[in-house]
Amino acid sequence: MDCIFCRIAAGEIPADVIYTDEEVIAFRDINPQAPVHVLIIPGEHIASLAELPEEKSVLVGHMVDVANRLARSEGISESGYRVVMNCGRQGGQDVLHLHMHLVGGRQLAGSFG
């Protein structure tokens, strides 16, 4: 198991975990791009969005629910936030384990660099 996010999910690598349930884990990004920058990942190893089978898309719906809940608990639900999933090389995906960025707490500009 050489996937860093699988190892975080397994508790083998420390992370600032702020939410967990049977399907997903959420922890603060180690290199935050804003006052709130949380990663939400499934416990199951799915390499990327492009490899998500349609029958598992409900999982992404749940990840969005968790993002919305965390936006409320982090106090950014009213001010605003951004949810981003990068897929593959040109998408800028850094870790090959499906993940959703939840970012807010400051004015965000362009989403596509």
Add this chain to the structure above:
Amino acid sequence: MDCIFCRIAAGEIPADVIYTDEEVIAFRDINPQAPVHVLIIPGEHIASLAELPEEKSVLVGHMVDVANRLARSEGISESGYRVVMNCGRQGGQDVLHLHMHLVGGRQLAGSFG
């Protein structure tokens, strides 16, 4: 009905629609930020991610499925892409009707401006 995306969904305003089903409509962004820049919206008016009830999160899962399908049909599934949902003022949400950006076809840089 003064929501521009509701009017696009109703066919009252022309758009370059590339996909439609009973729940969602996808059309090319009028101001594309990359060679592929598609917006996926629900037909139902939901103002933002923060106002999405949990029982409707399956809808976002479906929007992600549509994004993945369109990434394949647009030829960017292998090269990579980004899926973004902006919520509220600091998130940079421009139209107050829930929408998902699907962007690819070039190397994308930072997601948070």
